[in-house]
Each structure stands twice: as C-alpha cells, then as structure tokens.
Amino acid sequence: LQYYKEGDYRTEVGYMGCRTRVMGDVTDPDNQVTPGRGNLSFTSINLPRLGIKHGIVTNEKADMDGFFEELGEYMEMVKDQLLERFEIQCRKHVYNFPFLLGQGVWTDGEKLKPNDRIRKLLKHGTLTFGFIGLAECLKALTGKHHGESEESQKLGLEIIGFMRKKADEYSEKYNLNFSVIATPAEGLSGRFVNIDKAIYGKIKGVTDREYYTNSFHIPVYYNIRAFDKIRLEGPYHALTNGGHISYVEVDGDPSNNLEAFESIVRCMKENNIGYGSINHPVDRDPCCGYSGVIEGHICPKCGRDDSKSEYKFEKIRRITGYLVGTVDRFNNAKKAEERDRVKHA
DSSP states (O other): OTTOOTTOGGGSOOEETTTEEOOOOTTOGGGOOSTTOOEEEEEEEEHHHHHHHHSTTTSSSOOHHHHHHHHHHHHHHHHHHHHHHHHHHHTOBGGGOHHHHHTTSSTTGGGSOTTOBOHHHHTTSEEEEEEEOHHHHHHHHHSSOTTTOHHHHHHHHHHHHHHHHHHHHHHHHHTSEEEEEEOOOTTHHHHHHHHHHHHHOOOTTTTSSSSOOOTTOOOTTSOOOHHHHHHHHHHHHHHOTTBOOEEEEOSSOGGGOHHHHHHHHHHHHHTTOSSEEEEOOEEEOTTTOOEEOOOTTBOTTTOOBGGGSSSOOEEEEESSSSEEEEGGGSOHHHHHHHHHOOOOO
16 A cells, blocks of 8 residues: 555556565665566575474474574575676666567666666566475474464564565665565475475474475465464565465355355455465366366266266366466475365365
8 A cells, every 4th residue: 555656557566476576666766666577586495494403393492593593694695696696687688688678568678779788677676585384484493383373473473574674674775676575386395395304304293294385374284264364374465575475265166155255355355465365176077168166076067977087177276376277287295285275164
C-alpha cells in the first residue's frame, strides 16, 4: 500500500510466476513501480545447516550468538557475490539484449544507443538474498518448528528479520536494491538436504525427509488449520520484500463450497498475505477430456479405468508457485513433498 498511487496501474504490486516481486527502488523514489524492471540475481542460504551447527541437535544448548554471527557472514559473502554478478551484467551493452532493450521491456531501454552500457537501467533491478528450510532450522535450534511453538515463531521472525535488516543496510550503503526472497526451491530442497544428510546423518525433524521445507512455510506434513497456517506465515510476507507465497491445501473442488473458498481469501487479506494460493487437486482424463477431481481409477465422465489402460490420468498439482503439470514431472524431492502434504481444514 505504501507504493500505491490511485489510478496508476504501475504502482500495483505484481508477482512473476512463482513469487518474484519488484517494487521499491532506493535508486529513484519516482520509479517505485512493477513494470520495466526485474530481479537480476539471487542466491539462497541454507538455514538448516546453520541450525544444525549451532542448535540443540549438536550442542547441549543452542548458541544463538554463534548462529547470528555466521548468518551475518553468509549474508556478507552473498552480498559480495551479488555485487560481482551485478558488475558483470553492467558491462554488457544494449546490443547484447536487442529485444529487452529495444521493445520497451526494460524502462528507457529504447532511449539508449546500441553501444551504450546498461548500468543506468540495471540499477533499478533487485539483488536478492534467498533462504530455505526455516522450519528445519528452528527444529535444530529449539526442537520445535514455528507451527508447533509460539517461541519458535518469534525466533523465526527474528531470523528472517535479521536478514531483511542486513539487506536494507546494504541497500543504503551501496544505493542498490537488495531484497530478501522466500526461495521457491524447486531443486534446492532436495539438493541441500542430501548434502547435509551426508555430513550430519539423519536428524529427526531436520534431515530425515527427502526435502527441506520451502522458505518460511509451515511443514507440509504438519496438521494445522488453514487459518492458523495463514496467521503464522503472514508476518513473513512483510519481511520478504523480494517475493513470497503462502498456500493452503484443500480437499476436493472449491467450486462446491464457495463460502469456504471466500473465507480463506479474506483470511489471507486480513493477515497481509502478499501472494496467496489455494491448492486443490485437478485431475484430467486425456482420453475423454474430463477435468475435475477423479477419485481412484474410474473416470466419472466416461467410466474408463486407467489402471487397465496405458493412458493414465493426469494429476496436476502445484509444486511451489507454478502449476508445473502432472506429478510425474516433479523431481524426487518434490514428489516426496507432494505425497506428504496434508489437507488444511
């Protein structure tokens, strides 16, 4: 709301696909708009690793001073990396990006000459700190994630608040748009946990699954009411100014219960969810074209039994922010996550 100017669509917040959000602009207060800009680079920090190193799973008592000190070191390292990548990008010329800069995709790109360098355009983009596995990090630090404990919730907000404060400090120091993003983690969720499992072994509630929980989300396997999940995740949206998403899983077709559907949307609004989603199963029979919820192996339209056919039903599910198609196209970590998901009452 702080950026919105009535009647100016450019000041309405928009999200790219999964969650990337570009809005504030420290380089030009008059350019705090969504179109004509982009996220230049982001690098994600493995929060569970820090939780394991400094938490109760490896120490008698969590070393929070050590945790925040090392998180600050990680932030400093990522900041240097983002700046290095930014300088490489800025050395490019307009002629390297004829479509982006010749068709008005980047604001004012068409005003530059082909041999001009593009720093004056890229400075309006964002440089972003991502993170994964806040839930497992809290488990390692306290023994409970933020869905299980109000104390863990306070600590979770402190951790992401620390990251946001550092990003804001870098923005002021370098006059560039540093931000924090709730990393989508399509591939990273499995990669990071496999690395940590090889080092630390299986730790209950931390490395004992095939994936780390997405960004600041309550674990998908944790049984929690939809409204409670929204209430707990809402405060993280304000901290992750580079992008975020929260979603709840519902059982069946929401069009059969529009009042419940609307109540969830309103709850998201009241809890300051910037980008929210209501996930529900969408199944499709490729033979007759039926689209809806298919229970078991029998198509409700044509009666076909897909267990006796080479043509199987398509099970379309949301993986992070994208609807990526059928479940069989997910990687192993995301297939495991989808299997573990509970429905939120």
